[in-house]
Amino acid sequence: MEFCDECGSMMMADSGVWVCNGCGHEQPKGDSASYTVTDAQEKSEVIESGAENSGLPTTSAQCPECGNDRAYWYMQQIRSADESETRFFVCTECEHKWREDDH
Template sequence: MQFCDECGSMMHTEGDTWVCRDCENEAQRDAHAEAAMTTQDGQRDDGTPAVADATRDATETMQEPCPAGDCDSDRAYYEMLPKPGGSYEVRLFTCVECGHKWRES
């Protein structure tokens, strides 16, 4: 898949040239670069990602009231995980008393 350097749209091929459908920008095709592109058939499926567990390897707790309606605990284990895409982190909590899980909002 090739994207236009001018407008960012997806390009299509016409012979030895990539052509943008939006702005009609053209670029020469590069057989070596195209061979390195991964197709969906070439990708592997690693299955469903593991669910984070803030109690795993956690020894520290912090004061954080449990949002579960029938729990009066004010302590929770916590874990910081990077958000997909790496833009920032999210804090995951697990109640020390009832095991309810939630994330910082």
Template sequence: MEFCDECGSMMKTEGDMWVCDSCGFEKLRDEAKEAAMTTTQGQEEGELVDMSDVDAAEIGPTVEQKCPECDEVRSVRYEMKQIRSADESETRFFTCTECGHKWREDDH
């Protein structure tokens, strides 16, 4: 990803040039610099997080919440993890202390 030196907007590639759609600024592409850039190509979406090997006591604090398995309000352990991009909210992982059922919640 490249940002415009003139206006700061994100630029796109056109052949051997970086072009800014906002102000029209152009500059030559640098192959060595681009090779060092991190891309999203080939990354898998929705990668699962395996919590099965985590001891229940290590999962985190408890809160009262309705367990989808028990269908009752129970004491559940929760943990929050950033598993998506940094500009998205954290995912909350829950484990029912009664039946051991595990689930997660994401903000949409």
């Protein structure tokens, strides 16, 4: 993924150059051997991988599915802004996902 030097927006690959979605700035891709771009990536620019490569922090949390005692965690605001964020956990073993609210 590349970001625009001018405005900071995400850039899209377009035949040898990166084109900014925000301001239209273009810059050369550089060494094309170091980039891997698929059709699906071009459409959505969303790249998903297994949780083990997610870069998420881990904590002690008991998985309700397999009983494992380690989980990746992250927080996300899913309700109105005046309510606290929701904590999400992903088991490091079975990748079961669950959440924890403050109420």
